[in-house]
Amino acid sequence: MPEEQAFSVLVKIMFDYGLRELFKQNFEDLHCKFYQLERLMQEYIPDLYNHFLDISLEAHMYASQWFLTLFTAKFPLYMVFHIIDLLLCEGISVIFNVALGLLKTTKDDLLLTDFEGALKFFRVQLPKRYRSEENAKKLMELACNMKISQKKLKKYEKEYHTMREQQAQQEDPIERFEAEEKADALNKELLMTKQKLIDAEEEKRRLEEESAQLKEMCRRELDKAESEIKKNSSIIGDYKQICSQLSERLEKQQTANKAEIEKIRQKVDDCEHCREFFNKEGRVKVASSAKDGSDEDTDEEKETLKNQLREMELELAQTKLQLVEAECKIQGLAQIGMDEIAANGTVKVLDPARLLKSSDKEQGRFSSAADGVTATLDSQAPEGAEVSKTVFCNSRQLDILVYSSKSYHELQPQANNSSYTILMVSSTPALNGSGQGNCLDLLQTSEDKLGPQEFNV
Structure with missing residues (x-):
């Protein structure tokens, strides 16, 4: 049966067959059913009724589940199905028929029990007897053969209500009021x-x-x-x-x-000139004349020597710094400069202090380090120099000459009727036709503060 239909049957039983009244008003109607069952036992099974009175066993102690659960709590389902079928056909009075049938079939055993034994019998032994379908069928036949009139049940119900009214009247009003409160x-x-x-x-x-x-x-x-x-x-x-x-x-x-x-x-x-003033660690040496501490030197000469040493130390430090910066920048621009030399005979040279722009307007001429540099083809190289390109750059106490020779060369260029020596060395091979090659890296100081000069090499 589907759940919806089963629920509908339950609602029908509760409302139309009066089972709902058993649970209302503190189970008042259930106690009425217990009184009716005891009166029926007194009529149909008097000896068992008297035995229950002797052992103080009341109906609500063993029959409450019969009325409230329709015997489904303890008994097997095939027996319960028969009971529910009879209930739907005959009404709630069928419960009295089945209860009396159970008590009749077990009367002999119940008469031998005491209070605790009777309760245990109803709880354990009685459901076991009807695990057999044959015993269940015999019980149903006995229940159907018992005739319990509705008139008799009405009579017992009326007796119960009368008895309850008498008990209520006999009660102390104060106790009753306290109970109600x-x-x-x-x-x-x-x-x-x-x-x-x-x-x-x-x-x-x-x-x-x-x-x-x-x-x-x-x-x-x-x-x-x-x-x-x-x-x-x-x-x-x-x-x-x-x-x-x-x-x-x-x-x-x-x-x-x-x-x-x-x-x-x-x-x-x-450098022979610088070696006199610096030791192997690069620090300035103290002049030998100062170490000797001759009494003949005057204070003015000492002061002049100290000033010269400070100036030379400062100039050397600047030269070192410019040299390091020039080499770092020239290495990055060497390839670009060589490409320009191979292409049009001009090159951009990076001065130790700034970048010099190239110009080919004045061949063989250079001004200051800030004005520019000229690189031209030179066909008048000295013997053994194997010069293919020359680049002239002038800055403070620094002249750069680029050759492609693999050996040292000492040249004597003329600068406004004053001569000085530039010592250069090449550590890279000569420039080829594609313009690939590097600049030379050996420098030599010249006279101080050279102005714009023209060289004929």
Whole structure:
């Protein structure tokens, strides 16, 4: 049977067959049914009725489940199905027929029991007897053969109500009033308890919703934190990699700087003029005349010597700085300069202090380091020089001459009837037809503050 139909049958039994009345008004109608059953036992099974009186066993102690559950609590279903069928056909009075049939078939056993034994018999042994369908059929036949008139049941019901009225009249009014007050208080307490239960359920529901929201929020925050941790870990890894690369670059740069410093120191050692004033560590030597501390030197000569030493130290430091900067910049622009020389005979040269623009308007002429530089083809190279290109650059105490020779050359160019020596060395091969090659890197100081000059090499 579908659930909908089963529920409809239950509603029909509760309302139309009077089972609903058993649960109302403190089970008042149920107690009436117990009184009717005892009166029927007194009529049909008097010896068992008297035995129950002797052991103080009342009907509500063993028959309450028979009326409230229609025997479904203890007995097998195939027996219950027969009872429900009879109930739907005959009405609620069938319960009395089945109850009397059970008591009749077990009368001999019940007469031998005491109070506890009788209760145990109803609870355990009686349902076991009807696990057999044959015994269940015999019980149904016995119940159907018993004739219980509705008139008799009405009579017993009237007796019960009369007895209840007499008991109510015999009760003390004060006790009755106290009982009613107590009942009212219990009813109010019950209502308050129900309301508290409803409020507690609502509070529980609200807390469950808040808990679900908090869990969801915590989950989102946890996911966000995990993503942030992953992102930070990635950033830290990249940062470590960058730091490692920078450290490597720093080490390489330090190594290169040390090499450059060693190179400058070597060039200073090779210069006879500078060697007198600097030691192997690159520091200024103290003049021997100052070390001797001769009494013949005057204060003016000492002061002049000190000034000269300071000026030379300052100039040398500037020269070192300019040399380092020039070499760093020239190395980056060497290839571009050589391409321009091969293409049109001009080149841009980077001065130690600034970048010099090339010009081919005045062949063989240069002005100051800030004005420019001219690079032209030179066919008047001295013997053994193998000059293919020449570049002239003038800055303060610095003249640059580019050759393609693989050996040292000493040249004597004329500069306004004043001569000076430029010593150059080439460490790279000569320029080829494609213009590839590098500038020379050995420098020699010249006279101080040379103005615009013209060289004929």
